[in-house]
Amino acid sequence: EVQLVESGGGLAQPGRSLRLSCAASGFTFDDFAMHWVRQAPGKGLEWVAGIGWKSGSTVYADSVKGRFTISRDNAKNSLSLEMNGLRPEDTALYYCAKVCTPRSNWPDAFDSWGQGTLVIVSS
């Protein structure tokens, strides 16, 4: 069974940093591209960033480009999101998600999601 477990969320002041992690199990992690998607309280889904299965390719939403960095450690079956220069509008539940197709980056849908980790940016 695929499991994705996010951690690292919490309260941060504007301008500060947080690092989110996603522990993956139940599938061959290094065969799949991975993504981060966020959802502000009471709002819709917003894609944040993606990383290819070979780790070399990364893509970002304009709203986080230059501030957030996605990375993966295939030896530890782990996905990360380093968030710098946090803003109040970054407040959201952050999900990690796995794509459907092995050894393929994009385009692809997301067939497994974690339960999310909450980030609150406030002074």
Add this chain to the structure above:
Amino acid sequence: EIVLTQSPATLSLSPGERATLSCRASQSVSSYLAWYQQKPGQAPRLLISDASNRATGIPARFSGSGSGTDFTLTISGLEPEDFAVYYCQQSGNWPTFGQGTKVDIK
């Protein structure tokens, strides 16, 4: 950025009725369109990928159609567990989501 516009924002129906949800893209996304269901307090669940392919374990009452810029998710006979929010997503190089359609009980 490709903008996805979903309509209607809210769909009020009774169990057993047919639900038709629309998603329109600001430019062609070919068939790279997915649909997700989200219930309160839960993560999204993939229903349909590549416009019309049902994901594993998804009941046959869910179907997707369309290509290019106009897509439809049809639920043929609403079950009580189908009342939820539905999002479309273009699954291209820089994915984007629609704003969602809430299907609630009439």
